[in-house]
Amino acid sequence: MPVIESTRPATRWTTRIIPLILIASVSYATYALVGRACSRFLINQRGEVGTAIAILVLYFLFLLLMVSTYLRAVTTVLLDPGISPLGPQAIQRRERAKERRKQGNRGSDIESQRYYGSPDPDPDSPGLEQFYTKDVFVCENDGRPKWCSECSNWKADRAHHSSEIDRCVYRMDHYCPWVGGMIGENSFKFFVQFTTYTACYCALVLGAVASSLRKQVNEGSSIDPHFIPAIVLAAFFGLFTFLMTVTSMRYISLNMTNVDMLGSRSKVYQLAVRVPRGTQSTDKFNVVTYPLSKPNPLPNGWYNGMTRTISIRSNGSEPQPNPLPFARDDLATRTFAILKTAPGENPWDLGMWRNWKTVMGTNVFDWILPIRRSPCVNHESYDGFYPMGYVLDNILARYNLTDIAMKDSSGVEMKELGRENRS
Ligand SMILES: [Zn+2]
Structure with a gap:
């Protein structure tokens, strides 16, 4: 399995050095808390065995959760970050570029710079069927899906091209040098678990070491030289991961990503929504019929x-x-009405509770353990790439399509392809 890394050498080196910094920081925190605060100060000097054991149990619990979520996040972003396949033209172009690099030619010829900017004009373009077999997908004015010129392929809903790894990433969030890769739908849950447990771990180190330091100051005994550096480290990483956790939790509750948030107040999505065959364009919307x-x-x-x-x-x-x-x-044949959301409307918002479950999972074990991936990584549903709910109902109502969208001409839901009830 190929490793997906940044295309920029400086970023690649940063992501290789960062794990060493993290290991050194955790080793030092362990020495300061376990060796100095708990063992030497609380147990040997003060005889507070119960307090020390409680701190140690919590410490190793958070350490275990932090390390396991980190490893799960790192392996996911490097090996399976959730990227869409390249189109045949992009594969050929990249192979030619690799060939030229091998020959030491830096690509001065025009071929190396050619990008296939416009979408594939072929009505039977490979990959189109994955869109029009669904009931809803994001589209352009002509009713075709969005096109990525770098990947030479159609873009799934909410997929964005990352210049950092030069691939389209499903439900792309951000490039994280701390875990060494692109956070997208496959890794977002593990990333949030990692920042949450790291914030808890840092809070514990900070609280336990600061409390020991306060006792030493109050009693006028000599101050342990390792306590202040440990407090500074824990405060720095603790604040950073706490803020990341709060931001990520907000995105989960809104069913948004960092990318979705950019200009989100004025963003308008264009959706192709399935309507009965034979539906005609009106002055409010156009229709497109597939296969083209x-x-x-x-x-x-x-x-x-x-x-x-x-x-x-x-x-x-x-x-x-x-x-x-x-x-x-x-x-x-499938006909779709091309509809627009209102500015700032997020068609994937399902309400806070369902938004939480699509990312974090359906039960407590999924929420706390970094084992199963988010339910939203499954794109097999014929409803759409991601579930939609009340926002789509509002859009259909605005276009007076509530009675016919995703229903056949007699008003019965088009369930022949296994559509589930959206409510
Ligand atoms: Zn792309």
Whole structure:
């Protein structure tokens, strides 16, 4: 499994040095708290065995949770950060760039700089089907999904291109040098658990060492030289991780990410929402029908761009063009209304409790242990890439589509593809 690292050498080196700083800090905190405050001061000098044992039990509990969530977060961001696949053009482009680097050519030719800025014009573009088999997806004005020119592929809802790792990341949050990679939907839960346990760990070190220092000051005994550096370290990392935890908890409660927050008050999302076949565009919205129609037929009955889909027969007979689009796709045709959210509306907001469960899991063990990934990493539902709730209902109501969206022409929910009830 390839390791996903930053494309910038300076960042790569930073992420390699940081674990050493963390190990040194934790080792020092352990020496100051376990060796000096608990063992030497509380137990040997003052005989407060009960207090020392209580502190030690909590200390090793938080240490264990902190280390395990850290390792889970680091391995996830390096090995499986949740990135979307590259399109064929991007794969070829990157292979050519790698080849040139091997040959010592820094890529002065035009080919090395070419980016496929505009979306794939092919109506049967690979990957499109993953969008129009769902009931809702984020789209552009023409009803097609967003396109990533760097990855040469369609962008899933809430996926963003990270220039740091040069890939599109699902539900991208931020690049974290402390865990050495991109925090996205696969790692966000472990990241939050890590910052929470680290804040608790630092609070314990800070409280226990500061309390020992206060006793020494009050009694006029000599002050342990390791207490003040330990307090400074614990206060620094404690404050930092506490603020990260508070911010992350806020994002979880709102079902937002760092990226979603940028300009969130004025952000407008455009959604393709499935409506019954035959629904026409109105002055309020346009519709798009998938599979997209092919260009006009040529005089010989063939279609432009058809050669791509023709297969060479093994018996050597003449290849035949695919059947006409309406015959080919009639049953699989799906129509979508292109709707806009109000500025600042977050279509994925499900209310605080459901927002929490989509990231942190459905039970207490999921919340506290870094074992299972967030439920929101599962994109197999035909409803959409991520669940939607009351906000989508509000949008449909504004467009007077409540009675027909995601229902067939007789008003029955289109459940043939396993749609679950959204409420
Ligand atoms: Zn991308």
